[in-house]
Amino acid sequence: MNNVWRSALRGIGTPIVASAIAIVIGGIIVSLIGYNPLTVYGSLITGAFGTLFNLSSTLTGAVPLLVIGLGIAIAFRAGLFNIGAEGQYWVGAMASVWVGYHFNQLPSVLHIILALIAGMIAGGLWGGVIPGLTKAYVGAHEVITTMMMSYIGIFLVEYMIEEPNAPMRLKGYIPESPAIANNTHLLPALPITAVKQAQLSVSIYIAIAAAIVAWLLLKKTTFGFQIRSIGFNQRASRYAGMRVPLYTILALGISGVFAGLAGGLQMLGVEYQLNDSFTSQYGYTAIVVALLARNNPFGVILAAIFFSALNTGGQNMQQVSGVPSSLTDVLTGLIIFFVAAERLIPVFIGWVRRRRSQGRAHDAQEGGTLA
Amino acid sequence: MSFLASPQLWAGTLSLAVPLALPALGGTFSERTGVVNIAMEGIMLIGAFFAAACSHWTGSAWLGLLAAMVAGALIAWVFAWAAIRLAADQVVLGMAINIFGAGITAFLLNTIFGYNGTPTSTPSLPNITIPAIANVPVLGWFFHQQSVLVYVMLALVIAAHYFLFHTRLGLRMRAVGENPLAADTLGLNVWRLRYTGVIIGGVLSAIGGAYLSIGILNSFDVNMTNGRGYIALAAMIFGKWTPYGAFGAAMLFAFATSLADVLQGNVIPTDLLSMLPYALTVLALAGLVGRSTAPAADGIPYTLER
Numbered sequence A: 001m002n003n004v005w006r007s008a009l010r011g012i013g014t015p016i017v018a019s020a021i022a023i024v025i026g027g028i029i030v031s032l033i034g035y036n037p038l039t040v041y042g043s044l045i046t047g048a049f050g051t052l053f054n055l056s057s058t059l060t061g062a063v064p065l066l067v068i069g070l071g072i073a074i075a076f077r078a079g080l081f082n083i084g085a086e087g088q089y090w091v092g093a094m095a096s097v098w099v100g101y102h103f104n105q106l107p108s109v110l111h112i113i114l115a116l117i118a119g120m121i122a123g124g125l126w127g128g129v130i131p132g133l134t135k136a137y138v139g140a141h142e143v144i145t146t147m148m149m150s151y152i153g154i155f156l157v158e159y160m161i162e163e164p165n166a167p168m169r170l171k172g173y174i175p176e177s178p179a180i181a182n183n184t185h186l187l188p189a190l191p192i193t194a195v196k197q198a199q200l201s202v203s204i205y206i207a208i209a210a211a212i213v214a215w216l217l218l219k220k221t222t223f224g225f226q227i228r229s230i231g232f233n234q235r236a237s238r239y240a241g242m243r244v245p246l247y248t249i250l251a252l253g254i255s256g257v258f259a260g261l262a263g264g265l266q267m268l269g270v271e272y273q274l275n276d277s278f279t280s281q282y283g284y285t286a287i288v289v290a291l292l293a294r295n296n297p298f299g300v301i302l303a304a305i306f307f308s309a310l311n312t313g314g315q316n317m318q319q320v321s322g323v324p325s326s327l328t329d330v331l332t333g334l335i336i337f338f339v340a341a342e343r344l345i346p347v348f349i350g351w352v353r354r355r356r357s358q359g360r361a362h363d364a365q366e367g368g369t370l371a
Numbered sequence B: 001m002s003f004l005a006s007p008q009l010w011a012g013t014l015s016l017a018v019p020l021a022l023p024a025l026g027g028t029f030s031e032r033t034g035v036v037n038i039a040m041e042g043i044m045l046i047g048a049f050f051a052a053a054c055s056h057w058t059g060s061a062w063l064g065l066l067a068a069m070v071a072g073a074l075i076a077w078v079f080a081w082a083a084i085r086l087a088a089d090q091v092v093l094g095m096a097i098n099i100f101g102a103g104i105t106a107f108l109l110n111t112i113f114g115y116n117g118t119p120t121s122t123p124s125l126p127n128i129t130i131p132a133i134a135n136v137p138v139l140g141w142f143f144h145q146q147s148v149l150v151y152v153m154l155a156l157v158i159a160a161h162y163f164l165f166h167t168r169l170g171l172r173m174r175a176v177g178e179n180p181l182a183a184d185t186l187g188l189n190v191w192r193l194r195y196t197g198v199i200i201g202g203v204l205s206a207i208g209g210a211y212l213s214i215g216i217l218n219s220f221d222v223n224m225t226n227g228r229g230y231i232a233l234a235a236m237i238f239g240k241w242t243p244y245g246a247f248g249a250a251m252l253f254a255f256a257t258s259l260a261d262v263l264q265g266n267v268i269p270t271d272l273l274s275m276l277p278y279a280l281t282v283l284a285l286a287g288l289v290g291r292s293t294a295p296a297a298d299g300i301p302y303t304l305e306r
Helices: A002-032 A037-050 A052-077 A085-101 A108-137 A142-162 A193-197 A203-220 A222-232 A234-239 A244-271 A282-292 A297-321 A327-340 A344-370 B007-032 B040-058 B061-085 B090-116 B137-142 B148-166 B168-178 B180-185 B190-215 B228-238 B243-263 B270-274 B276-289
Strands: none
Touching: A002 A037, A002 A327, A037 A052, A037 A297, A052 A085, A052 A193, A052 A203, A052 A222, A052 A244, A052 A282, A052 A297, A085 A108, A085 A142, A085 A244, A085 A282, A108 A142, A108 A244, A108 B276, A142 B228, A142 B270, A142 B276, A203 A222, A203 A244, A203 A297, A222 A234, A222 A244, A234 A244, A244 A282, A282 A297, A282 A327, A282 B090, A297 A327, A327 B090, B007 B040, B007 B137, B007 B148, B007 B168, B007 B190, B007 B228, B007 B243, B040 B061, B040 B090, B040 B190, B040 B228, B061 B090, B061 B190, B148 B168, B148 B190, B148 B243, B168 B180, B168 B190, B180 B190, B190 B228, B228 B243, B228 B276, B243 B270, B243 B276, B270 B276
């Protein structure tokens, strides 16, 4: 039990220390260009959490990061780097929207479930079929295949709404899909105006449930044991009789299922249709979310909220204090750097001790010659 | 098939290959010594920014290129220090550098040059034409109106191959990436060789970035690398961690991109055409190349007490 607590403390402690160092460095940069760091950080924090609306916006932005991050974390646990979640997200979004404006006679809950499942299947197939099969049977590196499939997926979704007679294009001059049926819109998370305005829907509960599912999947099922085992030592797992190819395909597929679910939730909860802007970047930020959380599903919840807060807070910071919002990317980069460099402090302490003991030895020597 | 005879297709191929081949080559150097490097995107951005900024400040594009190389070396040195000395997780570090690079360059651009971007008077590197090559039938198409960095890239690919596979230092660098303990036992300085690999990689990636800002343009834009660092990562793996392989993969990708550009406006919708380079890469990887195996000690910090 003691060990569990210690590792939990380390899991939380390192990011906090890293954030503190990054915030100090960021403060120095900001003061160098002539701003007051307290004002800048103040506007960052109030922008992210200051009002119920801001807090809700932060949580709204956290949902896709959280859900995609879970999928990426599962793949990482299997030793696989799913760098192409962005495309899986968009393909999932596309499938959910398609179901969302068809089958309008279905009852609301059923329609929503169907739309989300469509998104999950689409994302899962996008991640599982080509990257999974080629990794399992030809050994094609998943970093290449998931990334290439990601671009292909995004172009596919663009194609669906951009060409004049594209399959999912709404008639008219604006390249966009039809809006999903009203009965598929997800309800607000709380019946409060600020929450509604920030578009915080019940998707946040679904996202948290997804984290619990991911945790159970990894920790409490043989499936989770097998993929963690493969991630830890593939050769040993093979000798132990595990079906490595099958679990490779499943791990990449499930990773895609989560990304597809995120796309579906975003469409049903926030956007309601496909627009001609494919710049979510959630799929890339979610990689960092998973890394910062050390692939722990509950850590992913915190990390997703943290990065979403930096994003919403950064916009407020730019408006209020005039510092470009890209400062938050600088901070993010520094935080992740210092999380990775967690041995910085022990190494530094060791270096100081050595210096000091060398100094002492030196003093002692000098003392010796004098005597 | 008349488009195959258009010089635009082949010149475009070679030009598009530069910002992929150089960082892929850089990654190869880093990973051959055993340090996983996915930081090419961030280092390219930093190179691109300092190339444009110093080119503007000094009025010389060559000094801009030099600044990019210095900046690339510095950021790679920080990366190497954390990866080697602190035994930090190299994938996490790489992502950190990528995000930091995107952030710091956008931040500096906006605070130094405002929101309008770098001045239009920024000088760029010259295009050169070598008559002896330009007049050869097919070969000449490739070299139509190319930046000087195209020639530099080709020279660097050949030099890198020679260096890695035919010099003593190259052999030592590869040894450190395969079996650092054995290399250490033979008296090689594992850490120093790894620093060398990562820093050479940083310089090459930064030149790739500089090509974008002062090679084909004369300005820096926020996030102007647009994922090329990741494509380069794919090219490095595709090329099985060899300079010629990385170059070949970059050329294949660049050819498909250039082909999609040339075919634009035909029957096939643009979006479907744009999938070509990515689809071709997957096909080639699944069908021809198959398994690519990283250097044995790639990504494993070497932390023997010393």
